[in-house]
Amino acid sequence: MRTICSLFVLLLVSISGHSAVSPLSPTGSELSVLRVALPYNAFPPFVTGDPERPGVLPELLTHFTLNGAPVDVDYIPEERSKKLISHDKVQVRMESESWYRGDSPMCWSPGLYWVKDVLITHQDGAVPTQSYQDFIMLGRFGYTYPTVEEALRLGQLQQKLFYSEREMLDALASPVKEDRRFALMSLPAIRWLQLSNPKFITALKVHQVVDTAALQLQFNRSTLGLKGCAKFRDFFMRFRHSTEYRSILLKYGLDIKGVPQ
Known part of the structure:
Protein backbone atom coordinates (compact mmCIF):
# COMPACT_ATOMS: atom_id res chain seq x y z
CA MET A 1 0.00 0.00 0.00
CA ARG A 2 2.84 2.37 0.89
CA THR A 3 4.47 1.66 -2.49
CA ILE A 4 1.30 2.43 -4.42
CA CYS A 5 0.79 5.69 -2.48
CA SER A 6 4.40 6.71 -3.09
CA LEU A 7 4.05 6.11 -6.79
CA PHE A 8 0.83 8.13 -6.85
CA VAL A 9 2.52 11.07 -5.10
CA LEU A 10 5.48 10.93 -7.49
CA LEU A 11 3.08 10.95 -10.44
CA LEU A 12 1.31 14.06 -9.11
CA VAL A 13 4.62 15.83 -8.54
CA SER A 14 5.76 14.93 -12.04
CA ILE A 15 2.57 16.26 -13.63
CA SER A 16 2.64 19.40 -11.48
CA GLY A 17 6.28 20.09 -12.28
CA HIS A 18 5.72 19.64 -16.02
CA SER A 19 2.78 22.07 -15.97
CA ALA A 20 4.83 24.68 -14.16
CA VAL A 21 7.49 24.88 -16.85
CA SER A 22 5.37 24.38 -19.96
CA PRO A 23 5.05 27.60 -22.02
CA LEU A 24 1.58 28.96 -22.61
CA SER A 25 0.32 28.85 -26.13
CA PRO A 26 0.50 32.35 -27.61
CA THR A 27 -2.81 34.09 -28.14
CA GLY A 28 -3.65 36.64 -30.80
CA SER A 29 -3.40 39.50 -28.31
CA GLU A 30 0.17 38.50 -27.39
CA LEU A 31 1.49 38.53 -30.95
CA SER A 32 3.12 41.72 -32.23
CA VAL A 33 1.14 42.75 -35.32
CA LEU A 34 2.55 45.43 -37.60
CA ARG A 35 -0.16 48.02 -38.29
CA VAL A 36 -0.12 49.78 -41.65
CA ALA A 37 -2.10 52.95 -42.42
CA LEU A 38 -3.10 53.45 -46.06
CA PRO A 39 -5.02 56.49 -47.37
CA TYR A 40 -8.72 56.38 -46.50
CA ASN A 41 -9.65 58.41 -49.58
CA ALA A 42 -7.45 56.44 -51.95
CA PHE A 43 -4.37 57.24 -54.00
CA PRO A 44 -5.05 55.34 -57.25
CA PRO A 45 -3.80 53.03 -58.54
CA PHE A 46 -1.63 52.38 -55.48
CA VAL A 47 -4.66 52.46 -53.15
CA THR A 48 -8.04 52.48 -54.90
CA GLY A 49 -10.73 52.00 -52.24
CA ASP A 50 -12.24 49.18 -54.35
CA PRO A 51 -12.44 45.87 -52.44
CA GLU A 52 -12.30 43.95 -55.72
CA ARG A 53 -9.20 45.78 -56.94
CA PRO A 54 -7.72 47.38 -53.81
CA GLY A 55 -4.53 48.69 -55.40
CA VAL A 56 -0.82 47.98 -55.71
CA LEU A 57 0.07 48.51 -52.04
CA PRO A 58 -2.65 46.32 -50.47
CA GLU A 59 -1.81 43.52 -52.90
CA LEU A 60 1.93 43.93 -52.32
CA LEU A 61 1.43 43.73 -48.55
CA THR A 62 -0.40 40.39 -48.82
CA HIS A 63 2.99 38.90 -49.71
CA PHE A 64 4.77 40.37 -46.68
CA THR A 65 4.60 38.93 -43.17
CA LEU A 66 6.44 39.70 -39.95
CA ASN A 67 7.22 36.68 -37.74
CA GLY A 68 4.85 34.69 -39.92
CA ALA A 69 1.89 36.96 -39.10
CA PRO A 70 0.30 39.07 -41.86
CA VAL A 71 0.36 42.83 -41.38
CA ASP A 72 -2.79 44.64 -40.26
CA VAL A 73 -3.87 47.17 -42.91
CA ASP A 74 -6.16 50.04 -41.88
CA TYR A 75 -7.53 52.81 -44.10
CA ILE A 76 -7.05 56.11 -42.28
CA PRO A 77 -7.25 59.81 -43.33
CA GLU A 78 -3.87 61.32 -44.18
CA GLU A 79 -3.57 63.81 -41.34
CA ARG A 80 -4.69 61.29 -38.75
CA SER A 81 -2.21 58.67 -39.91
CA LYS A 82 0.62 61.19 -39.42
CA LYS A 83 -0.37 61.58 -35.76
CA LEU A 84 -0.94 57.86 -35.20
CA ILE A 85 2.49 56.85 -36.47
CA SER A 86 4.20 59.40 -34.22
CA HIS A 87 2.33 57.96 -31.21
CA ASP A 88 3.02 54.33 -32.25
CA LYS A 89 -0.66 53.56 -32.81
CA VAL A 90 0.37 52.49 -36.31
CA GLN A 91 3.93 51.63 -37.30
CA VAL A 92 3.77 52.07 -41.08
CA ARG A 93 2.17 54.46 -43.56
CA MET A 94 2.42 55.34 -47.24
CA GLU A 95 4.74 58.29 -47.87
CA SER A 96 7.81 59.46 -49.78
CA GLU A 97 10.91 60.71 -48.03
CA SER A 98 10.98 63.69 -50.39
CA TRP A 99 7.37 64.60 -49.42
CA TYR A 100 7.82 64.20 -45.66
CA ARG A 101 7.76 67.45 -43.65
CA GLY A 102 7.68 66.02 -40.11
CA ASP A 103 10.52 66.20 -37.64
CA SER A 104 10.34 62.68 -36.19
CA PRO A 105 13.13 60.31 -37.31
CA MET A 106 11.70 57.54 -39.49
CA CYS A 107 12.89 54.39 -41.24
CA TRP A 108 12.21 54.24 -44.97
CA SER A 109 11.55 51.33 -47.30
CA PRO A 110 13.23 51.11 -50.70
CA GLY A 111 11.35 52.91 -53.45
CA LEU A 112 8.29 50.92 -54.51
CA TYR A 113 7.54 52.88 -57.68
CA TRP A 114 8.56 56.18 -59.28
CA ALA A 213 9.42 60.96 -56.24
CA ALA A 214 9.77 57.36 -55.15
CA LEU A 215 6.68 56.07 -53.38
CA GLN A 216 7.77 54.39 -50.13
CA LEU A 217 6.58 52.94 -46.86
CA GLN A 218 7.44 55.00 -43.79
CA PHE A 219 8.15 53.06 -40.59
CA ASN A 220 8.36 54.67 -37.17
CA ARG A 221 11.35 54.00 -34.91
CA SER A 222 9.58 51.90 -32.31
CA THR A 223 11.02 48.43 -31.71
CA LEU A 224 8.28 46.90 -33.86
CA GLY A 225 8.61 49.59 -36.53
CA LEU A 226 12.36 49.18 -36.91
CA LYS A 227 12.05 45.40 -37.01
CA GLY A 228 9.34 45.66 -39.66
CA CYS A 229 11.42 48.15 -41.66
CA ALA A 230 14.44 45.83 -41.75
CA LYS A 231 12.31 42.81 -42.65
CA PHE A 232 10.46 44.71 -45.39
CA ARG A 233 13.70 45.95 -46.93
CA ASP A 234 14.97 42.37 -47.19
CA PHE A 235 11.62 41.18 -48.55
CA PHE A 236 11.25 43.89 -51.19
CA MET A 237 14.81 43.66 -52.47
CA ARG A 238 13.86 40.14 -53.56
CA PHE A 239 10.20 40.70 -54.43
CA ARG A 240 10.66 43.71 -56.73
CA HIS A 241 12.19 41.46 -59.41
CA SER A 242 9.53 38.76 -59.10
CA THR A 243 6.83 37.79 -61.57
CA GLU A 244 4.29 38.34 -58.76
CA TYR A 245 5.18 42.03 -58.47
CA ARG A 246 5.22 42.43 -62.24
CA SER A 247 1.71 40.93 -62.38
CA ILE A 248 0.42 43.29 -59.68
CA LEU A 249 1.79 46.33 -61.51
CA LEU A 250 0.39 45.23 -64.88
CA LYS A 251 -3.03 44.72 -63.29
CA TYR A 252 -3.06 48.43 -62.46
CA GLY A 253 -1.60 49.70 -65.72
CA LEU A 254 1.96 50.15 -64.44
CA ASP A 255 5.27 48.98 -65.88
CA ILE A 256 8.01 47.15 -63.99
CA LYS A 257 10.43 49.71 -65.48
CA GLY A 258 8.96 52.25 -63.06
CA VAL A 259 10.37 50.38 -60.04
CA PRO A 260 13.52 52.03 -58.62
CA GLN A 261 16.58 49.80 -58.86
Whole structure:
Protein backbone atom coordinates (compact mmCIF):
# COMPACT_ATOMS: atom_id res chain seq x y z
CA MET A 1 0.00 0.00 0.00
CA ARG A 2 2.84 2.37 0.89
CA THR A 3 4.47 1.66 -2.49
CA ILE A 4 1.30 2.43 -4.42
CA CYS A 5 0.79 5.69 -2.48
CA SER A 6 4.40 6.71 -3.09
CA LEU A 7 4.05 6.11 -6.79
CA PHE A 8 0.83 8.13 -6.85
CA VAL A 9 2.52 11.07 -5.10
CA LEU A 10 5.48 10.93 -7.49
CA LEU A 11 3.08 10.95 -10.44
CA LEU A 12 1.31 14.06 -9.11
CA VAL A 13 4.62 15.83 -8.54
CA SER A 14 5.76 14.93 -12.04
CA ILE A 15 2.57 16.26 -13.63
CA SER A 16 2.64 19.40 -11.48
CA GLY A 17 6.28 20.09 -12.28
CA HIS A 18 5.72 19.64 -16.02
CA SER A 19 2.78 22.07 -15.97
CA ALA A 20 4.83 24.68 -14.16
CA VAL A 21 7.49 24.88 -16.85
CA SER A 22 5.37 24.38 -19.96
CA PRO A 23 5.05 27.60 -22.02
CA LEU A 24 1.58 28.96 -22.61
CA SER A 25 0.32 28.85 -26.13
CA PRO A 26 0.50 32.35 -27.61
CA THR A 27 -2.81 34.09 -28.14
CA GLY A 28 -3.65 36.64 -30.80
CA SER A 29 -3.40 39.50 -28.31
CA GLU A 30 0.17 38.50 -27.39
CA LEU A 31 1.49 38.53 -30.95
CA SER A 32 3.12 41.72 -32.23
CA VAL A 33 1.14 42.75 -35.32
CA LEU A 34 2.55 45.43 -37.60
CA ARG A 35 -0.16 48.02 -38.29
CA VAL A 36 -0.12 49.78 -41.65
CA ALA A 37 -2.10 52.95 -42.42
CA LEU A 38 -3.10 53.45 -46.06
CA PRO A 39 -5.02 56.49 -47.37
CA TYR A 40 -8.72 56.38 -46.50
CA ASN A 41 -9.65 58.41 -49.58
CA ALA A 42 -7.45 56.44 -51.95
CA PHE A 43 -4.37 57.24 -54.00
CA PRO A 44 -5.05 55.34 -57.25
CA PRO A 45 -3.80 53.03 -58.54
CA PHE A 46 -1.63 52.38 -55.48
CA VAL A 47 -4.66 52.46 -53.15
CA THR A 48 -8.04 52.48 -54.90
CA GLY A 49 -10.73 52.00 -52.24
CA ASP A 50 -12.24 49.18 -54.35
CA PRO A 51 -12.44 45.87 -52.44
CA GLU A 52 -12.30 43.95 -55.72
CA ARG A 53 -9.20 45.78 -56.94
CA PRO A 54 -7.72 47.38 -53.81
CA GLY A 55 -4.53 48.69 -55.40
CA VAL A 56 -0.82 47.98 -55.71
CA LEU A 57 0.07 48.51 -52.04
CA PRO A 58 -2.65 46.32 -50.47
CA GLU A 59 -1.81 43.52 -52.90
CA LEU A 60 1.93 43.93 -52.32
CA LEU A 61 1.43 43.73 -48.55
CA THR A 62 -0.40 40.39 -48.82
CA HIS A 63 2.99 38.90 -49.71
CA PHE A 64 4.77 40.37 -46.68
CA THR A 65 4.60 38.93 -43.17
CA LEU A 66 6.44 39.70 -39.95
CA ASN A 67 7.22 36.68 -37.74
CA GLY A 68 4.85 34.69 -39.92
CA ALA A 69 1.89 36.96 -39.10
CA PRO A 70 0.30 39.07 -41.86
CA VAL A 71 0.36 42.83 -41.38
CA ASP A 72 -2.79 44.64 -40.26
CA VAL A 73 -3.87 47.17 -42.91
CA ASP A 74 -6.16 50.04 -41.88
CA TYR A 75 -7.53 52.81 -44.10
CA ILE A 76 -7.05 56.11 -42.28
CA PRO A 77 -7.25 59.81 -43.33
CA GLU A 78 -3.87 61.32 -44.18
CA GLU A 79 -3.57 63.81 -41.34
CA ARG A 80 -4.69 61.29 -38.75
CA SER A 81 -2.21 58.67 -39.91
CA LYS A 82 0.62 61.19 -39.42
CA LYS A 83 -0.37 61.58 -35.76
CA LEU A 84 -0.94 57.86 -35.20
CA ILE A 85 2.49 56.85 -36.47
CA SER A 86 4.20 59.40 -34.22
CA HIS A 87 2.33 57.96 -31.21
CA ASP A 88 3.02 54.33 -32.25
CA LYS A 89 -0.66 53.56 -32.81
CA VAL A 90 0.37 52.49 -36.31
CA GLN A 91 3.93 51.63 -37.30
CA VAL A 92 3.77 52.07 -41.08
CA ARG A 93 2.17 54.46 -43.56
CA MET A 94 2.42 55.34 -47.24
CA GLU A 95 4.74 58.29 -47.87
CA SER A 96 7.81 59.46 -49.78
CA GLU A 97 10.91 60.71 -48.03
CA SER A 98 10.98 63.69 -50.39
CA TRP A 99 7.37 64.60 -49.42
CA TYR A 100 7.82 64.20 -45.66
CA ARG A 101 7.76 67.45 -43.65
CA GLY A 102 7.68 66.02 -40.11
CA ASP A 103 10.52 66.20 -37.64
CA SER A 104 10.34 62.68 -36.19
CA PRO A 105 13.13 60.31 -37.31
CA MET A 106 11.70 57.54 -39.49
CA CYS A 107 12.89 54.39 -41.24
CA TRP A 108 12.21 54.24 -44.97
CA SER A 109 11.55 51.33 -47.30
CA PRO A 110 13.23 51.11 -50.70
CA GLY A 111 11.35 52.91 -53.45
CA LEU A 112 8.29 50.92 -54.51
CA TYR A 113 7.54 52.88 -57.68
CA TRP A 114 8.56 56.18 -59.28
CA VAL A 115 5.62 58.61 -59.15
CA LYS A 116 5.59 61.43 -61.70
CA ASP A 117 3.51 64.48 -60.80
CA VAL A 118 2.06 66.36 -63.75
CA LEU A 119 0.35 69.72 -64.12
CA ILE A 120 -3.29 69.51 -65.23
CA THR A 121 -5.67 72.27 -66.36
CA HIS A 122 -9.09 72.53 -67.99
CA GLN A 123 -8.78 72.39 -71.78
CA ASP A 124 -9.53 76.14 -71.92
CA GLY A 125 -7.63 77.08 -68.75
CA ALA A 126 -4.53 79.23 -68.45
CA VAL A 127 -1.21 77.49 -67.81
CA PRO A 128 1.32 78.88 -65.29
CA THR A 129 4.70 79.31 -66.93
CA GLN A 130 6.95 82.02 -65.50
CA SER A 131 4.95 82.66 -62.34
CA TYR A 132 2.12 81.24 -60.20
CA GLN A 133 0.81 84.75 -59.45
CA ASP A 134 -3.02 84.87 -59.36
CA PHE A 135 -3.36 81.13 -60.03
CA ILE A 136 -5.29 78.67 -57.85
CA MET A 137 -3.88 75.21 -57.20
CA LEU A 138 -6.23 72.34 -56.44
CA GLY A 139 -4.61 69.91 -54.01
CA ARG A 140 -5.31 67.25 -51.39
CA PHE A 141 -5.60 67.73 -47.66
CA GLY A 142 -2.43 66.62 -45.92
CA TYR A 143 -0.31 66.44 -49.08
CA THR A 144 2.86 68.41 -49.75
CA TYR A 145 3.76 69.86 -53.16
CA PRO A 146 7.50 70.68 -53.23
CA THR A 147 7.44 72.59 -56.53
CA VAL A 148 4.93 75.22 -55.32
CA GLU A 149 5.87 75.46 -51.62
CA GLU A 150 7.72 78.74 -52.09
CA ALA A 151 4.89 80.34 -54.08
CA LEU A 152 2.38 79.32 -51.41
CA ARG A 153 4.60 80.65 -48.63
CA LEU A 154 4.96 84.01 -50.39
CA GLY A 155 1.21 84.26 -51.02
CA GLN A 156 1.67 84.30 -54.80
CA LEU A 157 -0.45 81.17 -55.22
CA GLN A 158 -3.84 80.38 -53.74
CA GLN A 159 -4.78 76.84 -52.76
CA LYS A 160 -8.05 74.93 -52.64
CA LEU A 161 -7.97 71.52 -50.98
CA PHE A 162 -10.01 68.36 -51.58
CA TYR A 163 -10.22 64.94 -49.98
CA SER A 164 -9.48 62.89 -53.10
CA GLU A 165 -8.02 63.07 -56.61
CA ARG A 166 -11.45 62.32 -58.05
CA GLU A 167 -12.94 65.38 -56.34
CA MET A 168 -10.07 67.50 -57.64
CA LEU A 169 -10.62 66.38 -61.23
CA ASP A 170 -14.41 66.80 -60.94
CA ALA A 171 -13.91 70.42 -59.94
CA LEU A 172 -11.27 71.11 -62.57
CA ALA A 173 -13.38 69.52 -65.35
CA SER A 174 -16.21 72.04 -64.70
CA PRO A 175 -15.30 75.18 -66.68
CA VAL A 176 -15.18 78.63 -65.08
CA LYS A 177 -14.70 82.05 -66.64
CA GLU A 178 -11.06 83.06 -67.13
CA ASP A 179 -9.97 79.79 -65.59
CA ARG A 180 -6.62 80.08 -63.79
CA ARG A 181 -6.90 76.84 -61.83
CA PHE A 182 -4.56 73.89 -62.09
CA ALA A 183 -3.90 70.64 -60.26
CA LEU A 184 -0.71 68.75 -59.51
CA MET A 185 -1.37 65.03 -59.55
CA SER A 186 0.47 61.77 -60.12
CA LEU A 187 0.31 60.61 -63.70
CA PRO A 188 -0.74 57.06 -62.71
CA ALA A 189 -3.64 58.53 -60.71
CA ILE A 190 -5.09 60.61 -63.53
CA ARG A 191 -4.71 57.75 -65.99
CA TRP A 192 -6.53 55.42 -63.59
CA LEU A 193 -9.40 57.90 -63.06
CA GLN A 194 -9.72 58.59 -66.78
CA LEU A 195 -10.60 54.92 -67.33
CA SER A 196 -13.91 55.33 -65.48
CA ASN A 197 -14.77 58.91 -66.47
CA PRO A 198 -14.41 60.02 -70.11
CA LYS A 199 -15.00 63.65 -69.02
CA PHE A 200 -11.55 63.60 -67.47
CA ILE A 201 -10.16 62.92 -70.95
CA THR A 202 -12.19 65.43 -72.96
CA ALA A 203 -12.35 68.31 -70.47
CA LEU A 204 -8.83 68.20 -69.06
CA LYS A 205 -5.36 68.72 -70.45
CA VAL A 206 -2.25 67.06 -69.02
CA HIS A 207 0.90 69.18 -69.26
CA GLN A 208 4.51 68.67 -68.24
CA VAL A 209 5.98 66.56 -65.46
CA VAL A 210 6.80 68.89 -62.54
CA ASP A 211 8.21 66.46 -59.98
CA THR A 212 9.21 62.82 -59.56
CA ALA A 213 9.42 60.96 -56.24
CA ALA A 214 9.77 57.36 -55.15
CA LEU A 215 6.68 56.07 -53.38
CA GLN A 216 7.77 54.39 -50.13
CA LEU A 217 6.58 52.94 -46.86
CA GLN A 218 7.44 55.00 -43.79
CA PHE A 219 8.15 53.06 -40.59
CA ASN A 220 8.36 54.67 -37.17
CA ARG A 221 11.35 54.00 -34.91
CA SER A 222 9.58 51.90 -32.31
CA THR A 223 11.02 48.43 -31.71
CA LEU A 224 8.28 46.90 -33.86
CA GLY A 225 8.61 49.59 -36.53
CA LEU A 226 12.36 49.18 -36.91
CA LYS A 227 12.05 45.40 -37.01
CA GLY A 228 9.34 45.66 -39.66
CA CYS A 229 11.42 48.15 -41.66
CA ALA A 230 14.44 45.83 -41.75
CA LYS A 231 12.31 42.81 -42.65
CA PHE A 232 10.46 44.71 -45.39
CA ARG A 233 13.70 45.95 -46.93
CA ASP A 234 14.97 42.37 -47.19
CA PHE A 235 11.62 41.18 -48.55
CA PHE A 236 11.25 43.89 -51.19
CA MET A 237 14.81 43.66 -52.47
CA ARG A 238 13.86 40.14 -53.56
CA PHE A 239 10.20 40.70 -54.43
CA ARG A 240 10.66 43.71 -56.73
CA HIS A 241 12.19 41.46 -59.41
CA SER A 242 9.53 38.76 -59.10
CA THR A 243 6.83 37.79 -61.57
CA GLU A 244 4.29 38.34 -58.76
CA TYR A 245 5.18 42.03 -58.47
CA ARG A 246 5.22 42.43 -62.24
CA SER A 247 1.71 40.93 -62.38
CA ILE A 248 0.42 43.29 -59.68
CA LEU A 249 1.79 46.33 -61.51
CA LEU A 250 0.39 45.23 -64.88
CA LYS A 251 -3.03 44.72 -63.29
CA TYR A 252 -3.06 48.43 -62.46
CA GLY A 253 -1.60 49.70 -65.72
CA LEU A 254 1.96 50.15 -64.44
CA ASP A 255 5.27 48.98 -65.88
CA ILE A 256 8.01 47.15 -63.99
CA LYS A 257 10.43 49.71 -65.48
CA GLY A 258 8.96 52.25 -63.06
CA VAL A 259 10.37 50.38 -60.04
CA PRO A 260 13.52 52.03 -58.62
CA GLN A 261 16.58 49.80 -58.86
